[in-house]
Amino acid sequence: MPLYKTKAIVLKSQRWGEADRIVTLYSENVGKVRGIARGARRMKSRFGSALEPFRLIDVTLFEKNAESLASVSQADITESFGILRENLALMTAAARMVNVIQALTPDRDPNPDIFQALIDGLSSLESESDSELCALLFQIHILGHTGFRPQIDHCAECGTYTGMVKVTFSPQSGGIICGSCRDRTFDRGFSISPGSLAFIQQARRLPFHKVTRLRAAGQVRQEVEQTIDAYVRVVAGKALPAVNFTITEKLSS
Amino acid sequence: MDKTVSTMTEKSPGASGQHGGFLARLAKEFVRLPGIGQKTAQRLAFHMMKAEKEEALRLADAIRDVKERVTFCTECRNIAEESLCEICLSPKRDRTKILVVEEPSTLYAIEQSKAFHGLYHVLFGALSPLDGVGPSDIRAHELEDRVKSGEVKEVVIATNPTIEGEATAIYLTKLLKPHGVSVSRIAYGIPVGMDIEYADEVTLLKSIEGRRELT
Numbered sequence: 130m131p132l133y134k135t136k137a138i139v140l141k142s143q144r145w146g147e148a149d150r151i152v153t154l155y156s157e158n159v160g161k162v163r164g165i166a167r168g169a170r171r172m173k174s175r176f177g178s179a180l181e182p183f184r185l186i187d188v189t190l191f192e193k194n195a196e197s198l199a200s201v202s203q204a205d206i207t208e209s210f211g212i213l214r215e216n217l218a219l220m221t222a223a224a225r226m227v228n229v230i231q232a233l234t235p236d237r238d239p240n241p242d243i244f245q246a247l248i249d250g251l252s253s254l255e256s257e258s259d260s261e262l263c264a265l266l267f268q269i270h271i272l273g274h275t276g277f278r279p280q281i282d283h284c285a286e287c288g289t290y291t292g293m294v295k296v297t298f299s300p301q302s303g304g305i306i307c308g309s310c311r312d313r314t315f316d317r318g319f320s321i322s323p324g325s326l327a328f329i330q331q332a333r334r335l336p337f338h339k340v341t342r343l344r345a346a347g348q349v350r351q352e353v354e355q356t357i358d359a360y361v362r363v364v365a366g367k368a369l370p371a372v373n374f375t376i377t378e379k380l381s382s
Numbered sequence: 383m384d385k386t387v388s389t390m391t392e393k394s395p396g397a398s399g400q401h402g403g404f405l406a407r408l409a410k411e412f413v414r415l416p417g418i419g420q421k422t423a424q425r426l427a428f429h430m431m432k433a434e435k436e437e438a439l440r441l442a443d444a445i446r447d448v449k450e451r452v453t454f455c456t457e458c459r460n461i462a463e464e465s466l467c468e469i470c471l472s473p474k475r476d477r478t479k480i481l482v483v484e485e486p487s488t489l490y491a492i493e494q495s496k497a498f499h500g501l502y503h504v505l506f507g508a509l510s511p512l513d514g515v516g517p518s519d520i521r522a523h524e525l526e527d528r529v530k531s532g533e534v535k536e537v538v539i540a541t542n543p544t545i546e547g548e549a550t551a552i553y554l555t556k557l558l559k560p561h562g563v564s565v566s567r568i569a570y571g572i573p574v575g576m577d578i579e580y581a582d583e584v585t586l587l588k589s590i591e592g593r594r595e596l597t
Contacts, residue, residue, distance in 0.1 A: 141512055142544070147417060172573045177582025182512060182545045209584050214548045217511075217556075224511035370514025 132191045135159060136207065138247050139184045140227040144170065152180050152201065154188065155230055155247060160239040164190050164199035179204035183213050183223050183251055210251050222260035225369065226250045226267050232365035233275040243274050249337045257341055262350070266340050268357050269332040277364045278333060279356075280304025281326050286314065296321060298356050300363040319359065325352040405431060457528070459504040459521060461486050469493075469502060476500040478535040482525060482554065484508050484542060492540065500538075503528065508546035509553055515546075517553060525554070529561050536564040543570055 137156035145151045150169040155161050169176045179186050180201070185208040192199040213223045230247060234240070250267040257263050272278055283290050285304035296305045299318035305326070306318065328345050335343070345353060362368050405427050412423035430438050454460070455467035462468070469475060479500030483489050489502050507520040517523065528534060537558055541547035555565045571589035572581050581589070 173576055175580070178543070178584045179582055206583050211584060211587070214545060215552070217549060217552050220511045220545070220549055220552075228512065370510075370512065 131193065132189065132202070133158065134187065134189045136244075137162075137186055137188050138227070138244070138251070139180055139182050139186065140231050142180050142182055148174075150180055151198070153231060154186075155227075155234065155244060156188070156239070157241065157244045158239055159190075159237055161231070161234045161236050162190065162199055163236075164188075164192075164201040166201040166204070169201075176201070176204050177206075178209075179206045181214075182227060183210045184208070185210070185248060185251075208248075210255065212255050213251065218260050219254050222254055222264040223251055225264040226254075228369045229268050229271050229361060229365075232361070232367070232369060233271060233277065240274060243271065246270055246274065246337045253337070253341045259344075262343075262345065263341060265354060265357060266332050266343060267337070268361060269329060269353075270337050270340060272357075272361070272364070273333050277303070277360075279329065279360055281329055281333075284310055286310035296326075298360075300356075300360040303360075319352070319356055321352055321356055322348065324349045325356065328353055329356070454504075458502045459486075459506060459524075460489055460502055474499070477533050479538065480525070480528065480534055480536075481538040481540050483540050484547065484550070488540065488542075498538070500536075505541070505550065508541055508544075509549040510546045511549055512545070517557075520550070522550075522554060522557060526557055526561070529558050529563055534563055536566065538566050538568065540568045 135156040135158040137154035139152055140155055140161070141153040143151045145165065148168050148170040150166045151163060152166055152169075153161065153163050166176055166180055168174050169180055178184070179188075184206055187205045187207055188201060189203040190199040191202050210223070213219045226247065230243065234243060246267070250263065250270075253263050253267075254260050279285075279298075280302075281298075281304055283304075284307040285299065285302040286306050287310050289307045289310075296307070297311050297318040298304065298321040299306045299311075299314075302310075302314075302318075305321065306314070311318065325348075328343065328349055331343055332340050408430060409423045409427035412418050412426045413420060415423075418426070430441070451463055453462055453465075455462040455470055456465050457470045458467060460467040460469060462470075464471075476499050479498075480503050481492065481498050481500060482503045482505060483492070484505050484507060486504055489504060492498055492502075503521070503525045505520040505522065505525070507515060509515055509517065509520065509522075525537075529537065537554070539551045539554055541550045551567050558565050569592050570585065571592060572578055572585065578586070
């Protein structure tokens, strides 16, 4: 596949060399792919602002083989999601979305559901008032698509049915664990309420365009945020960087 | 990517001596520089060998002076040779205006244009929601301290029109507006000399939004 054209969302755009950029894209046909855009930082670059993060673009990529870094030949904006660049809260939520895709998806493994969910996720930020909740719901949804769906109705260690009762959520085990497994593994985890489990279950089941109808506040919101953040950190093997920015922004406002 | 000089060996003319030859060592140092490949490094090394001794040593002295004597201005963090840079020391500059840039290289580009006559502030970076770079990682609060001093009336934000530059501009506006200063952003639009038909839709949108009346 030396030259191909695909739709893609720009996940990341890094400076490279004198005037180039290395972009990470999540594409419809190839999945996550990295490419070099030569001269992209020059004033009269043919790419314009098409390779800025969060853009939905039509891109032409050239690559000698699957191991090499692709070369970006052309990029045209299909949807700019411009409003996401005009507000720090929206920008942070969008960053959480693209960072979770970056961290959890393998290279060159196309998944049309993830691609569509990402478009829906960024679009939802333009219309929904609670951007942090949108990003949280998106994370829960993507965990399901990437094979890391948290186990919330059976014990993740022994498979015992626990039901929707107050239990312990263990990020290391990949879901809730029963009392005997908790005692056996000395895993303290997080205590999670039936309301929070029901919320995660709903967010997991519904398609993304419907999932944004879910609302959470107070203890449920806090518990779900804490649980999903800790679980994503374990699955990704690192804390996602956008979280730090959210905290600093909150402190400043 | 590691760049190595492989073709210049001890057998190369003038390359005899320790550590693969003095000339090879010089080429090895040149190849570390940005934009310098193996061939260019060899050409530069041979050029230095053939050049007059004074010319070559002038280059060596210039590099030594930059490393030993150049520092950063304590006020704006521009490159300086004393504790304050030439711009901060100049009595001709308008002290009521501060232009904010990400890197000193941007400051020099703006200085060359002669379009701004106030003072500068170099952030040494930009906020990044994607990489988790927050306000404490750049020199945002030092700028706030300068604004608090009372002399400043306007802050012009000239961060790059990238996601990082935009995040920085929004954050700085929130940070500085409460201190009663005017905060402005440099204009977006079509580069001079470019055909409009080749501009992307976002640049066109921004340039139409930011249009101004002709007089």
